[in-house]
Amino acid sequence: MELRQLRYFMEVAEREHVSDAALHLHIAQSAISRQIANLEAELGVQLFERTGRNVKLTPIGKTFFYHTKVAMKAIDHAKKQVDEYIDPERGSIKIGFPTSLASNLLPNVLAVFKKKYPNISFHLRQGSYSFLIESVKSREIDVAFLGPVPIDDPDIIGDILFSEDLYALVPNDHPMANRKSIYLAELKQDPFVLFPKGYIFEKLAMDGCKQAGFEPHVTSEGEDLDAIKGLVAAGMGITLLPESAFSEVNTTFTSKIAISNPQLCRTVGIITPKHRNLAPSETVFYQFVLNHFRNLD
Template sequence: MELRQLRYFVEVAEREHVSEAAVALHVAQSAISRQIANLEAELGVELFEREGRNVRLTHIGKIFLTHTKTALKAIDHAKKQIDEYIDPERGSIKIGFPTSLASNFLPSVVSAFKKLHPKIGFQLRQGSYNFLIESVENRELDVAFLGPVFTEHPDIIGDVLFEENFYALVPRSHPLADAKSVDFKELYNEDFVLFPEGFILHQLVIDGCENAGFTPRVTSEGEDLDAIKGLVAAGIGITLLPESAFNDLNSDYSVKVAIKNPELTRTVGLIIPKHRRLAPSEQVFYDFVKYYFANKSR
């Protein structure tokens, strides 16, 4: 069994088309077909069912694909570690982040790190809360920023970097626009603009409102921060967002108001895999981030 056979197999399995896989891999279609046939002969099973020009994984092919992808990720990670032990300053890090940390938090961290380690590269991926967790678990991401961050998980280490408050975002024409703060319970009769159900910021706001004694009336939803801020600016309703989401606020259209009695907060942190050793460049970044925020808090 050869490594190239496994890579050919994965490409064909994901595309379900041999000729498309050949184009993506820049090899002849006949070469891929031959290597797949050799792999099937060695395993003694058929991995694909042929359907005209297309192919479909057999049941055993699906099982083999799952294990093959895991094995290839482990091999790629091992090669990356070897390359980086030779020169740790030329590594590349796959970092995940949520939309709420995209506008200011992530640029400030990455730019500060790049000043010290200019040759280390980044592959950045924005994603939902559950996507980021799963991607660190299955090696799609090396590290990820998360808010809130958990500290107990069977497969992931979570480090809290800081805690931040939520604020109410209200239209400039709203009666609360000139207030320095508002009691949480006073928001019970407002129309809310939130992320859709399933988004972590949706659940945090729902939980916060219920802890304050009411269920929010959600009249509109947006799937990104710009959409939500735009709906608030248009006077559709109010929303609650963590402090790090307010860096690009246009005060001509909407206003940030502190919430008290009770405050609503979340932790922000970094997650890494628990059972896989970080590559040198990843370890350098991980240590930098913890040092960066430890000193910033002082």
């Protein structure tokens, strides 16, 4: 079994088309077909079945594909470790981040880091809370910024960089729009605009309202920060968001108000895999981030 065979196999499995795989790999279709035939002969099983002009994985082919992906990620990571051993200040890092940290934390950290380590490059991937955690586990990304920081996942190391308060965002014509701070319970009669169930911001808001002794009346939902803010600006309701989710303190249509009781906050940090070592460039970045926020403190 050769690495070349496995890479050909993965390309065909992902594209479900031999010709498309050959075109992407810049090799002859016959070469791919021959190598996959050799692989099937060595394994003693059929990995693909034809469906018209396309091919699909057989049940055992799907099992082999899953384990091959895991193995190839490990091999690629090992090669990266060797390449960067010679010069840890060269390399590339796959960094994940949520929308709420995209406008402030991430650009500030990366700008300072690039001045010190100009030869390390980044591949950035935005994603949801659960996506970022699973992507670190599966090697799709190397490290991720996240909030709140998971503390009970057996496969993740979470380092808290700072904590931030949650604020109420209300339309400018709201009776409390000019208040500097409020008790959250004062908003219990208001309609709420939240993310759908399953989103981390929905959970933060629901938990906060429960601490204040009520369950919010959710009348509208949005799946991203701009949608949530837009619905609040349109007067559809109010919402709760962490400080880093605000690019401005107040806008023409909304006001941000501090919550004095209960005190609601979330942790923000960086997550790394627990069961594999970071590559040298990833370690340089990880240590830089920890030191950067220690110095800020």
